[in-house]
Amino acid sequence: MYKLKVVKDAHQVLQDLFESAEDKADVLKSKELGKLLAGIKEQPKETIAQYGKEVNVLKQEFVKKVKQWQADQSYEEKPSIDVTAPFDFNQNSQPETLGSAAGSMHPVTSAQKEMVDLFARMGFASIESRQLDSQYYMFDSLNFPDDHPARDHYDTFLLEEKDDKNRPLVAPSHTSTMQIRLLKKYKDNLKNGEPIAFVVPGRVFRNEDLDARHEHTFHQLEGIYVAEGVTTANLVATLKEWMSGYFKKEVEIKTQPFYFPFTEPSLEFAISCPFCGKAGCKVCGEGWLELGGCGMIHPNVLKEAGIDPKKYSGFAWGFGTERMVMIRYGIEDVRHFMGGKLEFLRQLK
Ligand code: DAH
Numbered sequence: 001m002y003k004l005k006v007v008k009d010a011h012q013v014l015q016d017l018f019e020s021a022e023d024k025a026d027v028l029k030s031k032e033l034g035k036l037l038a039g040i041k042e043q044p045k046e047t048i049a050q051y052g053k054e055v056n057v058l059k060q061e062f063v064k065k066v067k068q069w070q071a072d073q074s075y076e077e078k079p080s081i082d083v084t085a086p087f088d089f090n091q092n093s094q095p096e097t098l099g100s101a102a103g104s105m106h107p108v109t110s111a112q113k114e115m116v117d118l119f120a121r122m123g124f125a126s127i128e129s130r131q132l133d134s135q136y137y138m139f140d141s142l143n144f145p146d147d148h149p150a151r152d153h154y155d156t157f158l159l160e161e162k163d164d165k166n167r168p169l170v171a172p173s174h175t176s177t178m179q180i181r182l183l184k185k186y187k188d189n190l191k192n193g194e195p196i197a198f199v200v201p202g203r204v205f206r207n208e209d210l211d212a213r214h215e216h217t218f219h220q221l222e223g224i225y226v227a228e229g230v231t232t233a234n235l236v237a238t239l240k241e242w243m244s245g246y247f248k249k250e251v252e253i254k255t256q257p258f259y260f261p262f263t264e265p266s267l268e269f270a271i272s273c274p275f276c277g278k279a280g281c282k283v284c285g286e287g288w289l290e291l292g293g294c295g296m297i298h299p300n301v302l303k304e305a306g307i308d309p310k311k312y313s314g315f316a317w318g319f320g321t322e323r324m325v326m327i328r329y330g331i332e333d334v335r336h337f338m339g340g341k342l343e344f345l346r347q348l349k
Pocket residue numbers: 173174175176222223260262263292293294295296315316317318319
C-alpha cells in the first residue's frame with residue numbers, strides 16, 4: 001500500500017503503538033507521527049509529493065481507527081428494562097419510599113390497656129366485647145321488655161343480616177352485651193366459691209347527632225362482679241379504689257338513682273373532681289364529674305344465666321373510655337379520637 005519504505009516502517013511502528021496504548025488517541029499525539037509529518041518539508045523535490053500523500057493517508061488511517069475506538073468506548077452495555085417495575089431501577093438513585101418512623105398505639109388502645117391492667121391488679125379478668133351482635137345479647141338477655149322505650153336510648157345501626165328470630169343484627173351500643181355470656185360461661189366459679197369478676201373493654205356504636213360530646217363510634221369499659229353476699233357497698237368501694245388509681249388521686253364516689261333494665265337498684269355515679277378536690281373548676285364545673293352507670297345486677301339477668309338470685313348477687317358498671325381520657329388530658333372534643341389526625345395522636349403517644 002505504501003511505496004516509500006520510511007512510511008511503511010512508520011505504519012508498523014504506529015500500529016504497534018496503537019495496539020499497546022491504553023488511550024488509543026495517544027497515537028495521534030505520538031512523536032513518531034509528529035516526526036513523519038515534520039519530515040514533509042524536508043523532502044527533496046522529487047519525493048515530496050509522494051511522501052506527503054502517503055504520510056497523510058497514514059495519518060487518516062489512524063484518525064479513523066481512533067474514532068472507531070472512541071465510539072466503541074462510549075457504548076456500554078445497559079441492563080435490560082423491566083417494564084413492569086413500578087420505578088426505573090436502572091436509575092442510580094432509589095425512589096423515595098415512605099418514612100420508617102415507628103407508629104404508636106392509639107390513645108384509646110393504650111387507655112384500655114392501662115385500665116384493664118389496673119382492674120387486673122384488683123382481681124378482674126378481661127374480655128373484649130363484640131362489634132356485631134344479636135338483639136338477644138343487646139336487649140333481651142338484659143331484661144329489656146319487648147318494645148320497651150328503654151330500647152330507644154340505645155339506638156344504633158342495624159344490619160341487613162338477621163338473627164335466628166329474624167331480627168336485624170346490631171352494631172351494639174353498649175358493652176353490656178357480654179354480661180350474660182360471662183355469667184353463663186363462668187357460673188361454675190360460684191359453686192367453687194370463686195367470684196365471677198370481669199371487665200369488658202369494647203367498641204360501641206350509636207346513632208348520634210355528632211358534636212364535641214357525641215360520636216357515633218366510641219368505647220366503653222364494662223365490669224361485672226358476682227359472688228355470695230355482694231352489696232352496693234362493694235360496688236362503691238370497687239369504683240372508688242379504681243378511680244383513685246386511674247386519676248392518681250384519692251377520689252370520692254357519689255351515686256344517684258337512675259334506670260337501667262338490667263340493674264336494680266340502678267345508679268349513675270360521679271367522682272369528686274381529681275383536679276380541684278370538689279372546689280369547682282373548669283374541668284368539673286361544680287366539683288363532681290359524672291362518669292357512668294352502675295347498679296346491682298337484676299335478678300332476672302342472673303336467672304337468665306342460670307344463677308340463683310336468692311343465693312348470689314353482684315354489681316355491674318359501665319363508663320366511657322374516651323371520656324376518661326378526655327378528663328385526664330383536658331381534651332375538648334371527642335371527635336379527635338376517630339378523626340385520625342396525626343397532630344392529635346402524637347400528643348398522646
Ligand atoms: N350499658 C349502659 C350504657 O351504655 C351502662 C351501664 C349501666 C352498664 C349500668 C352497666 C350497668 O353494667 O350496670 O348506658
